[in-house]
Amino acid sequence: MEKVEHTVLEHEKNERIDKVITSLDSDWSRTQVQQWIKEGLVLVNEKIIKTNYKCNIEDHIEISIPDPEALDVIPEEMDLDIYFEDSDVIVVNKPKGMVVHPAAGHVTGTLVNGLMAHCKDLSGINGVLRPGIVHRIDKDTSGLLMVAKNDKAHEHLVNQLVEKTVTRKYKALVHGNIGHDYGTIDAPIGRDPKDRQSMTVVENGKHAVTHFQVLERFKDYTFVECRLETGRTHQIRVHMKYIGFPLVGDPKYGPRKTLEINGQALHAAILGFTHPRTEEYLEFEAPLPKEYEELLEKLRKN
Numbered sequence: 001m002e003k004v005e006h007t008v009l010e011h012e013k014n015e016r017i018d019k020v021i022t023s024l025d026s027d028w029s030r031t032q033v034q035q036w037i038k039e040g041l042v043l044v045n046e047k048i049i050k051t052n053y054k055c056n057i058e059d060h061i062e063i064s065i066p067d068p069e070a071l072d073v074i075p076e077e078m079d080l081d082i083y084f085e086d087s088d089v090i091v092v093n094k095p096k097g098m099v100v101h102p103a104a105g106h107v108t109g110t111l112v113n114g115l116m117a118h119c120k121d122l123s124g125i126n127g128v129l130r131p132g133i134v135h136r137i138d139k140d141t142s143g144l145l146m147v148a149k150n151d152k153a154h155e156h157l158v159n160q161l162v163e164k165t166v167t168r169k170y171k172a173l174v175h176g177n178i179g180h181d182y183g184t185i186d187a188p189i190g191r192d193p194k195d196r197q198s199m200t201v202v203e204n205g206k207h208a209v210t211h212f213q214v215l216e217r218f219k220d221y222t223f224v225e226c227r228l229e230t231g232r233t234h235q236i237r238v239h240m241k242y243i244g245f246p247l248v249g250d251p252k253y254g255p256r257k258t259l260e261i262n263g264q265a266l267h268a269a270i271l272g273f274t275h276p277r278t279e280e281y282l283e284f285e286a287p288l289p290k291e292y293e294e295l296l297e298k299l300r301k302n
Contacts, residue, residue, distance in 0.1 A: 143268025
């Protein structure tokens, strides 16, 4: 059973305990958290509380997360776009609109469902619902992901992410015209206190760094390559909005008036890492999806 601890911050004062806890992890639902509270798995200042408890500043919350129930992920035959595979690692190009792993509301049709049909040997570090998943990209972001086929490979790849030695470059189309060719955004990211379903730049957020380079300029838009130094939730989407150039088509962080594209114009184009067994550096590049390329062509013609 995993334990998670949290000290209540000033902006969380007078919030319900279940709301505060749900905001700590995007994978936790309010219903799930309320059940943990009812089962006595949540302590505040070492005492059992009720779901309607209102938090005070400096309250110490301790959550005992129960081990996941034995739940089989249903293997589903899919036409996966695999760029590399051996006995340790799979590199797959995820299409736009596909969720990476099963969660509430997405039990089937995920990348993990397809991977389970493709091969049975995926690492078990992330439990039954996220086998082999080392890192994630959003549902409407396309591009390359590395998947571990055993626990040793999984730990090796995660360590590379922690040590910031993995190459992760994304292609993004943003609103506005960026005047300089290169830039670095170093701004901490955390939950938006006004909208707990969104992330934003906040003083007490987690360290987050994005480097960007302009690839092409249009009248009202800029095509950029973003290199992740850290990997926070929605990092590129939040950082580009923060500097005034939100992603085209982004329903959460972008303007309503945007170009016709289904979801944010963001593609995980380049992925590089050291192979966990051979220690060889591998790098892969996936071309832009057809819809994305056609959008750029329209802008070039205009």
